[in-house]
Amino acid sequence: MISPQIKPGKIYDAIIIGAGHNGLTAAAYLARAGLSTLALERREIVGGCCVTESIAPGCRVSTTSYIASMLRPEVISDLKLREFGLRMVPCDPAIQVPFLDGQVVSWWADRERAKAEFSKISAQDGETFVRVDDKLKKLARYLQPFFLEPPPEFDTRGAKGLTELFRVGKRFRKISNAEIAELISFLTGSLGEFLDHNYESEKIKTMFLANNVYGKHGGPYQPGTAIGLLFHLLSGGEHELQGFFGHVIGGMGAITQALANSGKKLGVEIRTEAPVAKIDVRNGRARGVVLEDGTEIGGRLVISNADPKRTFLKLTSPRDLPDDFVHAIRGIKMEGPCAKVNMVLGEEPRFTGTPAHYTPLERTFYTLVPSLEFAEKCYDTAKFSEIPEELWVDCVVSSNADESLAPKGKHILTCFVQYVPYNLKHGTWDENRELLGDRVVKKIGEYAPNVPGAILARQVLTPLDLERTYGLTEGNIFHGDLRLEQLFFMRPVAGWSQYRTPIDGLYLCGAGTHPGGGVTGAPGHNAAHQVLRDWKKGRFKQGA
Ligand SMILES: Cc1cc2nc3c(=O)[nH]c(=O)nc-3n(C[C@H](O)[C@H](O)[C@H](O)COP(=O)(O)OP(=O)(O)OC[C@H]3O[C@@H](n4cnc5c(N)ncnc54)[C@H](O)[C@@H]3O)c2cc1C
The missing domain is CATH 3.50.50.60 (FAD/NAD(P)-binding domain)
Structure with a gap:
């Protein structure tokens, strides 16, 4: 520019x-x-x-953020972003979790299809999904209007204070007692306990875990983590869809x-x-x-x-x-807790268990986290300033959603790493950068064995790199x-x-x-x- x-x-x-x-x-x-x-x-x-940046000749990557979920429809239309070239393709599945036993669980955008997929694992969880999804979407709608307006300042006096109270009250005027209780428990409760209370299958719980604590401090059993469920249901994308996830x-x-x-x-x-x-x-x-x-x-x-x-x-x-x-x-509170590893591959990653008939778009998104317990332990390790041996990695084969990102035959794999410390107990991030990259590659290899041998270029962005290059204090991705x-x-x-x-x-x-x-x-x-x-x-x- x-x-x-x-x-x-x-x-x-x-x-x-x-x-x-x-x-x-x-x-x-x-x-x-x-x-x-x-x-x-x-x-x-x-x-x-x-941003989109080049990490090898002809190979472009969303080096940091990689999925558009809550980009405000108002901003898209007010600033005419489509006229300036913005195009998004819905992620479908929105989330996909492969397990080491070879099963891949996909959360399809179409609710009936998602329900059918979950019911294959647990009929009860399939039913629960619809009930919980309705409830969450309804609660998220109460919060939605606050997204595009300043929060109320409760410490105001006189007429201004009353106006602020009225503004908040108006948003909640139809809320029931039960919904207030639910809202409070989402704001203060833990995601893990919510999932344990509502679902029976560990795999289904793990799938809902994926995406809802990204970028945050705290394992899934930490109070306050349930809020992610509501946050991600605030509508986004140009068609104002609740729970929208898009590849740009x-x-x-x-x-x-x-x-x-x-x-x-x-x-x-x-x-x-x-x-x-x-x-x-x-x-x-x-x-x-x-x-x-x-x-x-x-x-x-x-x-x-x-x-x-x-x-x-x-x-x-x-x-x-x-x-x-x-x-x-x-x-x-800043202090990390995330990293990113971006790769150019000489072939498409083959995640074990992916059905052969899946389209390239359906082979784009894979979240590698085997259980809630795994995630909790991963956070505990990072909390004590160590790089977890076993990492939680979110993989997007972005070249499957957008061929223009890499020359024919090459693939872009962008990986978000959840739970790494900003301050290290042993050594510095400059000394440990490649160790982190190696652990990420090893983890991916457990699910997609062809990846370690197909890497042509690799970029590792530690929390320190996020601070140095992108200006994020302590590498915190949300400021x-x-x-x-x-x-x-x-x-x-x-x-x-x-x-x-x-x-x-x-x-x-x-x-x-x-x-x-x-x-x-x-x-x-x-x-x-x-x-x-x-x-x-x-x-x-x-x-x-
Ligand atoms: C690794 C990673 C993965 C993420 N994944 C996702 C995702 O998939 N989906 C999602 O929705 N969000 C994601 N996020 C979060 C999201 O990208 C950020 O929260 C959001 O982009 C922040 O936008 P911003 O404009 O407020 O700040 P920033 O994007 O941080 O922009 C601030 C700008 O200010 C500049 N600046 C700072 N100091 C100065 C100075 N002194 N002089 C001049 N310029 C200065 C910086 O260089 C920077 O360009 C991710 C973030 C990271 C880092």
Whole structure:
């Protein structure tokens, strides 16, 4: 992407620090509303952790995020992302778990087909699936509207406080006592206990485990992990489907390229290789930014797509922030716990047990986790700062969903590794990078024996690499763990959930804000709308 030079002396209405998908989303909405908007990205490409990159000649990979599930339909249509090339193919099956006895359990998008598949293992679990699916979808619908609006700030007084209470109350006005109890148990209970309570087959439970704790700290029996079940049923994709999972044609970078091109058409200026060293704060108000090369750029508003720790502990001075705020920011739980291993293969992986009639798309998604107990032990090992010997690996043969990613005959295998520590008890990640890669390959070989011998190129991204290359503090993929005390009106920290910050004119727009991580566009959308509400009040229109 060509980076236009900054026009000397120009004061922008809005400067966005970081061109991740949320920064680009915010930028496009602000430009659409008529604000002169500049997005500054430290890397040589836009996209943050929603990118497609080359890891071998002619071979492109979604190096970090790899599945689009909750990308907001409103963002897709408002910013006309289809016109800018965005195409998604539903993952079908949405989840697929192979077991070492050769059985492969597939969760088909069509509910009757999924029920029939589960009933082959347990007729009772097939029936339960339909009942639980209905219940979860209904509960998720109560939460859905909160996704695209700022969380309520309960610490408000007078008329504003009443309005906030009314806003929340309105969303739940038809909820029953039983549903309130269920909602609370999903927010606070453990996924493992929920599955044990409802399903009898270990295989079915394992299949529901897959995907619902990704990126989070905590094994499946940790309180608060059941929330993943609801989170993934918030609708996404252009057709607003509950529980949508999609492969993006051209890789995840096609999302951020579409956002960048849409933004540019609306007037956003984007500059890559432009790392911001500090936010210029004078008299409690953000006035612009200073780049690492010393370039000063004036802005009436500064909106940070960097995570909260990076924004407040690196780009601003503690002198400009209240002590209790800095203390709260320091306390945000990050610390990993994930990695990624991307490979180019000389042949398609052959996962044992995959029925011969499955289409390439049906041979795309394989989650390698044998049981809930395995997952719990894996987290325990990582929790004590060791790299688990036995890893939980999520594999996507993305070239089966999109042939354009690799030359004919070659395949792309992108693997998400759940539960590795950020801080290691023994040695450094630079010393242990290839060990992690080897363990991932060994694990895959147990399920797809042809993979270890077919590797032509391998890229291992440890939590440290996620921090160094993608700017994720402590390698946390969501800019802060998705746990109850770091969600909703407590995200990024209590009292500051509405995208504003203690520094006047400085806002946050990344995954560290409500509603959190994942490629949703929601934080960027919500932050931009909050900025515009404040902008319309006229407070920031004069000078920087
Ligand atoms: C390995 C991995 C796998 C994932 N898998 C999935 C998945 O399959 N599906 C899914 O929905 N989500 C997934 N996620 C999570 C999801 O990708 C992120 O939560 C989301 O993309 C965050 O978007 P963002 O725009 O808020 O932040 P980011 O994408 O982190 O963007 C922030 C941007 O700010 C830039 N920046 C930071 N500091 C500065 C500075 N000082 N100056 C200039 N620029 C700066 C960074 O370089 C970056 O480009 C995954 C993430 C990772 C890392």
